[in-house]
Amino acid sequence: METQTRQVSPKIAKQVLKKAMSKQRPIFLWGPPGIGKSDIVHQIGSEIEALVIDIRLSLWDPTDIKGIPYYNQQTNKMEWGIPQELPDESLANQHKYIILFLDEMNSANPAVQAAAYQLVLNRRIGTYILPDNVLIVAAGNRMTDRGVTYKMPSPLANRFLHIELKVNFEDWFDWAIKNKINRDVVSFLEFSKHDLYDFDPKSPNLSFATPRSWSFVSDLLNDTETSNQFNVPIDSQIETELVASSIGEGLALKFMAHREMSNKLPNPSDILNGKPVELKTREISALYSLTLAMCYELKELNEKGDPNLSKKINNYLKYSMDHFETELVVMGLKLAITKYMLPIDPDEIDCFDEFHERYGRYIHSAVAGD
Numbered sequence: 001m002e003t004q005t006r007q008v009s010p011k012i013a014k015q016v017l018k019k020a021m022s023k024q025r026p027i028f029l030w031g032p033p034g035i036g037k038s039d040i041v042h043q044i045g046s047e048i049e050a051l052v053i054d055i056r057l058s059l060w061d062p063t064d065i066k067g068i069p070y071y072n073q074q075t076n077k078m079e080w081g082i083p084q085e086l087p088d089e090s091l092a093n094q095h096k097y098i099i100l101f102l103d104e105m106n107s108a109n110p111a112v113q114a115a116a117y118q119l120v121l122n123r124r125i126g127t128y129i130l131p132d133n134v135l136i137v138a139a140g141n142r143m144t145d146r147g148v149t150y151k152m153p154s155p156l157a158n159r160f161l162h163i164e165l166k167v168n169f170e171d172w173f174d175w176a177i178k179n180k181i182n183r184d185v186v187s188f189l190e191f192s193k194h195d196l197y198d199f200d201p202k203s204p205n206l207s208f209a210t211p212r213s214w215s216f217v218s219d220l221l222n223d224t225e226t227s228n229q230f231n232v233p234i235d236s237q238i239e240t241e242l243v244a245s246s247i248g249e250g251l252a253l254k255f256m257a258h259r260e261m262s263n264k265l266p267n268p269s270d271i272l273n274g275k276p277v278e279l280k281t282r283e284i285s286a287l288y289s290l291t292l293a294m295c296y297e298l299k300e301l302n303e304k305g306d307p308n309l310s311k312k313i314n315n316y317l318k319y320s321m322d323h324f325e326t327e328l329v330v331m332g333l334k335l336a337i338t339k340y341m342l343p344i345d346p347d348e349i350d351c352f353d354e355f356h357e358r359y360g361r362y363i364h365s366a367v368a369g370d
Contacts, residue, residue, distance in 0.1 A: 009168035010040055010175075017044055017137065020161050021099075026120050026136040028105070028157075031165035032199050034210025036172075037139040040165075041101050050097035050135070055085055057116070057138075058107035065115040066125055082128045092131030099135050106140035106149045113156055121159040144201060167197040172211050177339055182218035183296045187289035188258045189214070195251055209247040216246040217255075236260070262289040268297045271319050272312040279323050287324060291332040294319075299340040310348035318351045321358065330362045 008016065013029065017040070020027040029037050038054070045052035067080040082088070087098050102120075105113065115125070120138075123130040130136075138160065143149050169189070176186050189196050198209045207213070220242045236256070244252035265286055266277040271294060281287075294316050301309055313336075320329045336342045346352040356363075 007164045007166035009166060010036060010171040011168070013163055013165050014040055014044055016161075016163055017041075018048070021048075021097075021135045021137070024123075024135065026138065026160050028160040028162050029137065029139040029165060030142055030162065031139075032201075032210075033141055034199065034208075034212035035165050035167055035197070036211050037165060038101070038103055041099060041137050041139070045099050048097055049095075050099045051087075051091075051095045052099045052101055053085060053087060054101045054103060056104050057102050057112055058104040060108060060112050062109075062111045062115040065112065065119060067128070080126050080128070086128060087131060087134055089131050092133050095133070097133050097135055098131070099137055100130070102136065102138040104140055105138040106143075106152045108150070110150050110153070113150070113153060117156055117159070120156070167211065169193045169196055172196060173339065177299070181215065182221045183293050184221065184255075184259045184262055184289070185214055185218045186296075187262065187292040188255055188285075190292055191258075191285045191288040192254075195254070198248075198251065205248055207245055207248045209251055213246045217243050220246070258285055258289070261286050262293075265290045265293070268293040272297060272301075272315050274311075274315045277319070284328075287328055291320070291324070291328060292335070295332065295336050295340045295342070298336065298342055302340075302342055309343070310345060313342065313344065314349045314351055317349065317355050321351070321355060326359065326362065329359055333359070333363055 017027055017029070021044075029040070031037050042052055042054075044050070064083055064085075067082045069078050070081055071077075072079045087100070092098055102116065105116070108116075119125045119130070120136060123134075123136075141149055142164070143151070173186070173190065175181075176189075195209055196211065196214065200208070221239070240252055240256050243255060246252075247255070261281070261283065265281070266279060268290065270277050279290075298309070298313060298316060301312060306312070316336075317333070320332055324332070333344075337344060344352075346356070349355075
């Protein structure tokens with residue numbers, strides 16, 4: 001089945017899912033691979049204190065849903081052994097909510113989809129009844145994504161609400177900051193937002209950029225920057241191969257060029273500590289990288305309760321005024337306030353009056369625009 005719904009961002013999708021869940025309406029989340037469908041469901045699970053039971057229906061047989069019949073000698077009747085994955089009342093009593101997440105549903109064999117009819121609509125199958133606090137969410141790729149999918153039967157499709165997910169950079173950026181995605185990844189994508197996602201179902205390439213594959217890049221780079229359990233010697237060629245294996249060769253070369261340039265920039269800690277630092281490049285993507293690197297570091301200092309945070313914010317603002325164009329200065333403080341949640345106290349920042357006089361009207365417009 002191909003969806004005929006409007007596309008929504010992850011932030012909106014979460015709100016739609018929560019509303020549907022509050023009315024116990026089964027909802028189907030459509031979207032291309034790597035976009036974060038399962039992550040959204042697990043995020044909601046954390047937010048509403050729910051246990052998420054993740055079932056990959058593409059791996060199930062019809063009997064895995066209904067169970068296997070067996071003869072009960074005590075009752076002299078044929079009964080059904082319910083699958084262990086489906087929650088019973090005992091498990092339901094241990095949790096506020098349970099989300100039964102039927103992932104890859106339209107990749108399941110049509111016979112499995114047919115077996116799911118009654119469970120989805122009537123909340124029961126055979127003698128098994130879903131506990132009252134169980135919420136149903138399903139997900140799958142679109143047929144145009146050229147994954148392994150089967151056309152969803154209309155009777156089953158009509159049992160769901162349907163929403164289709166799209167990539168949204170701002171939503172991803174918020175998530176990346178909270179989840180400490182590698183700063184080079186964030187700074188590169190802040191400058192080149194369209195490279196967050198380049199999946200083309202017609203392309204033969206096995207590696208392509210998605211929010212999921214960029215998180216792979218972040219994990220790999222974080223590991224090479226600290227240590228790795230197998231003590232593999234890491235050089236620039238190995239890093240490039242690792243990145244290319246995640247997002248594809250062309251984009252990997254572009255990203256690694258940005259990373260090499262970023263590594264030649266001043267140390268953000270030196271700037272924040274007020275040391276005299278020369279800026280040898282005016283290349284805009286490099287300055288983007290330096291701005292985000294300083295915001296990253298200030299966020300970490302804020303989380304650690306650094307007593308000199310206001311002084312370091314002052315040094316950041318002073319350096320920005322001395323070295324960056326207006327657009328970048330405004331973008332930097334906007335991110336610092338709205339994304340990195342830095343506590344900007346005018347009374348504690350020596351250069352704030354000068355900063356506000358030069359950029360105040362731009363900052364106000366930028367922040368109010370959100």
